[in-house]
Amino acid sequence: MVTLRKIYGLSQKETAARLGISEPTVEAQGAIGLRKCIEYFRRHGYRLPL
Amino acid sequence: MKSPPTAATAARDAALLTLRCDRGLSATEQDELSQWLAADPQHRAALGEHRWGWDELDRLAGLQTSVHAIPDPDLLAPPKARVRGVLLRFVAPIALAAAAVTLGLFLWQARAPLVPTAAPVRSLALIEQRELSDGSVIELNRGAIVTEHFTSTERRVRLQRGEAHFKVAKDAARPFFVEAGGVAVRAVGTAFNVRLDSASVEVLVTEGRVKLETATAAVLAPVADEGSRPGPVAPEPTFLGAGERTVVSLAPAAPAPQVAPVPPAEIEARLAWQPRLLDFTSAPLPEIVAEFNRRNPVRLILGDAALAEMRLSATLRSDNLEGFVRLMASDFGLSAEWRGDDQIVLTRAGQ
Numbered sequence: 001m002v003t004l005r006k007i008y009g010l011s012q013k014e015t016a017a018r019l020g021i022s023e024p025t026v027e028a029q030g031a032i033g034l035r036k037c038i039e040y041f042r043r044h045g046y047r048l049p050l
Numbered sequence: 051m052k053s054p055p056t057a058a059t060a061a062r063d064a065a066l067l068t069l070r071c072d073r074g075l076s077a078t079e080q081d082e083l084s085q086w087l088a089a090d091p092q093h094r095a096a097l098g099e100h101r102w103g104w105d106e107l108d109r110l111a112g113l114q115t116s117v118h119a120i121p122d123p124d125l126l127a128p129p130k131a132r133v134r135g136v137l138l139r140f141v142a143p144i145a146l147a148a149a150a151v152t153l154g155l156f157l158w159q160a161r162a163p164l165v166p167t168a169a170p171v172r173s174l175a176l177i178e179q180r181e182l183s184d185g186s187v188i189e190l191n192r193g194a195i196v197t198e199h200f201t202s203t204e205r206r207v208r209l210q211r212g213e214a215h216f217k218v219a220k221d222a223a224r225p226f227f228v229e230a231g232g233v234a235v236r237a238v239g240t241a242f243n244v245r246l247d248s249a250s251v252e253v254l255v256t257e258g259r260v261k262l263e264t265a266t267a268a269v270l271a272p273v274a275d276e277g278s279r280p281g282p283v284a285p286e287p288t289f290l291g292a293g294e295r296t297v298v299s300l301a302p303a304a305p306a307p308q309v310a311p312v313p314p315a316e317i318e319a320r321l322a323w324q325p326r327l328l329d330f331t332s333a334p335l336p337e338i339v340a341e342f343n344r345r346n347p348v349r350l351i352l353g354d355a356a357l358a359e360m361r362l363s364a365t366l367r368s369d370n371l372e373g374f375v376r377l378m379a380s381d382f383g384l385s386a387e388w389r390g391d392d393q394i395v396l397t398r399a400g401q
Contacts, residue, residue, distance in 0.1 A: 004123050006110040012073045019123060027073070031065040038061070038103045048102045 001026055002033040057092070064096035068104045074197045074210065105193055182207070185219035186226065191245075191323050200224075213245035215256075215324055233298050236261040242290075243321060254295040254312065254320060262288040262307075264298055293317060326368045335360040338374075339396075346371045351389070353397040 004015045012030075016023045041047060063086060070079055087093050180188045182198055184205055190196065194212025205221070209230040218226045220239030228235045230246040233253075240258025244251065253262060290296060290309055298307045312320070322345050330338055336358050339350045345368045352358060360382070366374050371394075378384040378396060385399040 001123075002107065002110075006107045012069075027066065027069045030069045031062070034068060034100060034104055034107075035061060035065040037107065038065070038100060041103060041106075048099050 001029040002037070005030060056090075057096075060090065060092055060096045061100070064093070064100040067097055068100040071101065072104060072195070074195075074208075108193060182219075184221060184224070184226075187217040189215040189324050209244050209246050211246060213243065213323070215241070215243045215321065217241045217257075231300050232264060233300075234263040236263065236287075240292075249300055251298045251300065252295065253290060253298070254317065255290045255292050256317065256321070257292050259289060259291045262290060262296065262298070295320075327365060328368050329365050331363045332361045333363070334358065335362065338362070338364075342368070342371050342374060345369070347392060349393045350375070351393055351395045353395040356398065357384070357396060 001015060001019075004010045004018060005012070010018065012023055012026050016026045019026070067083060067086065071083075075083060087097070180190065180196075182188065182205075183200060186205070188196060188207070191213040194214050195210040196214055197208045197210060199206040199208065203224060205224050205226040207216070207226070207228050209228055216226075216228060216237070218237045218240050222238055226237045228237075228242075228244050230244050230251045233251040235242065235244060235253055237258065237260045240260055241256045242258075242260055243254040243256065253260070288296065288307060288309060293311055293314070294309050295312045296307045296309045299305070326345070328338075328341055336352060339352060343349050348371060350371070362382075364374075364377070375386045375394060375396070379386055379399075383399045384396050387395050387397070389395050
């Protein structure tokens with residue numbers, strides 16, 4: 001999900017079409033992926049610059 | 051250490067809302083977002099962090115091998131276990147690689163690494179070109195978001211964030227509008243640049259003529275004929291011709307926007323974020339480096355006087371600084387090293 005959205009710059013709709021899943025599913029999976037990345041950033045001390 | 055459940059829930063909500071904001075919210079969702087933000091002061095910070103994280107992932111665009119590559123959802127999956135479920139686990143290491151590069155911890159290899167995870171993934175400028183159904187072309191600067199709302203009578207595009215350049219296909223029957231922060235730019239067939247900041251909207255016309263309308267009354271004054279100065283008149287539209295620029299403040303009682311001509315050299319500088327295909331034929335390396343430096347926020351530095359003698363022929367996108375540096379490493383044996391946050395020093399490997 002994140003690969004298609006961020007590396008290839010596909011939109012949510014295009015990602016859904018390519019993976020053969022619904023748009024809400026893409027959204028939910030993207031949110032899970034983002035969540036994990038944020039946790040990973042945090043664990044490694046990479047955070048939002050103030 | 052485990053976060054309290056409320057923080058975990060807030061983070062989950064924030065992640066989902068970030069994805070929704072990215073694709074554009076419906077009116078109902080907009081209300082829900084406002085309510086969610088008001089429900090807990092922590093929510094705003096959580097959303098801020100997730101939106102930032104989502105934008106940071108734009109850096110991954112550097113992993114794309116070519117603009118014309120066919121999207122491979124398993125690009126980051128391990129070679130053998132190519133299953134979708136595994137994908138997410140492997141996004142994190144890439145993200146770390148991105149983080150490492152940003153922090154300046156990443157040392158370049160003399161040879162181009164074979165695995166994409168090891169490649170420098172700092173996206174120096176992610177610029178996207180999108181063609182609309184009517185043939186108009188939008189160049190989106192890094193992080194910009196536009197949404198398309200076309201009907202049979204009008205073509206409306208909303209710039210929700212960032213900066214974009216619009217080349218509008220001629221269609222007199224269906225005017226083309228760009229909306230940004232309550233300002234509407236109307237065009238029939240022309241080219242112009244719109245940049246939305248938190249406090250203002252900047253419009254620069256490169257071809258033809260556009261009409262500017264603002265939602266806030268008493269902001270605008272007409273420029274009916276050349277040379278007349280804007281005065282405090284009712285919400286009359288402003289017209290901008292080619293080579294003219296204006297900045298509309300989004301403040302409630304802002305003064306009328308001034309339309310000013312922009313010299314050609316400055317127009318070029320302002321639009322330098324747009325990618326261009328750079329074609330070099332046996333060009334000296336310093337010249338190529340200067341061209342990239344003019345168009346990118348990161349500076350390339352030749353750390354070795356002998357490099358000034360090098361000449362090469364190549365065709366590169368002006369925003370593909372990363373590809374250029376990788377080429378220099380893999381085919382010419384140069385080594386590249388980040389200096390601070392925004393400089394790359396090229397030297398002959400092994401010195």
